[in-house]
Amino acid sequence: MRILIIEDEIKSAEYLKKGLGDSGFQVEVANDGIDGLFIAQSNDFDLLILDVMLPGIDGWGVIRRFRERSQVPVLFLTARDAVEDRVKGLELGADDYLIKPFSYAELLARVRTLLRRTPMRQQDxxxxxxxxxxxxxxxxxxxxxxxxxxxxxxxxxxxxxxxxxxxxxxxxxxxxxxxxxxxxxxxxxxxxxxxxxxxxxxxxxxxxxxxxxxxxxxxxxxxx
CATH class of the missing domain: 1.10.10.10 (Winged helix-like DNA-binding domain superfamily/Winged helix DNA-binding domain)
Structure with missing residues (x-):
């Protein structure tokens, strides 16, 4: 299954890409909101992992525009832990919200839970x-x-x-x-x-x- 990570922290993005890749997923990475939104809208993904604080377009703007065209699950991954931020993310259409720092095991569990909610596409x-x-x-x-x-x-x-x-x-x-x-x-x-x-x-x-x-x-x- 294909996952797009939109994360401007290069080391974090590469860590996630390697971990999820080793867990059997096909992973692409974008490091700003503009590129991330373009890639998300131009390709078929099964899940987006999206940071809030992004250059170009922030995570709020990305999900607002992405939800106009797709219902693919979105997991927000961010250091913003205020209740109002979590509520805003969910109201804009996020399916889950994970606060940094996080354990990879918890991230992987949440990813699998979100993917189980959607019909699995048969991959070649x-x-x-x-x-x-x-x-x-x-x-x-x-x-x-x-x-x-x-x-x-x-x-x-x-x-x-x-x-x-x-x-x-x-x-x-x-x-x-x-x-x-x-x-x-x-x-x-x-x-x-x-x-x-x-x-x-x-x-x-x-x-x-x-x-x-x-x-x-x-x-x-x-x-x-």
Missing amino acids: IVEMADLEVDMRKRRALRGGQRIDLTNQEFALLQLLLQHQGEVLSRSQIASQVWDMNFDSDTNVVDVAIRRLRAKIDDAFAVKLIQTVRGMGYRIEAPLP
């Missing part, structure tokens, strides 16, 4: 860390290396990526990949995950497929 290319998956051509690359997957392995990887960051239970996976009811005595899901992990993760330092004990599995890039 999904990237996470150095994994690249072409959904249309059903092709996967890791670190530039082609990974050969069976139809069921690709379906499993596709399901995990469509719900990246979310824990999927064995029954959810079984019902969507194999169209079967999960039997607790059957280890088909665990075996499939183990085979997929052998191809996707074993030869690489960064592990993407994670086991959440007692709950299920998820795919997620580690926090920077």
Whole structure:
């Protein structure tokens, strides 16, 4: 999913871009309100992360004009913590408001929450860390290396990526990949995950497929 960050603090913008990129998002950055508004209106994004204090046009002006043409979620990220500022941002159409300084983990949680509220667009290319998956051509690359997957392995990887960051239970996976009811005595899901992990993760330092004990599995890039 695509995110636009409009932030004039260069280091903060680059930190967010790297973190969100490593978490599987496609990220672009603008460092002033004029460029940010133009990029936001000229491209399809799934989320805007918007600072208030911007050169050119401030965040209030950006969201006011952006809301004339789009209902894409907007997360305000700013040091302005007065109640009246938060109220103003929400009244202008912001979907959430996060005060600086913030933890990256909280930002990521809020980003995912906002994105879950909107219908997911089917992407042709999904990237996470150095994994690249072409959904249309059903092709996967890791670190530039082609990974050969069976139809069921690709379906499993596709399901995990469509719900990246979310824990999927064995029954959810079984019902969507194999169209079967999960039997607790059957280890088909665990075996499939183990085979997929052998191809996707074993030869690489960064592990993407994670086991959440007692709950299920998820795919997620580690926090920077």
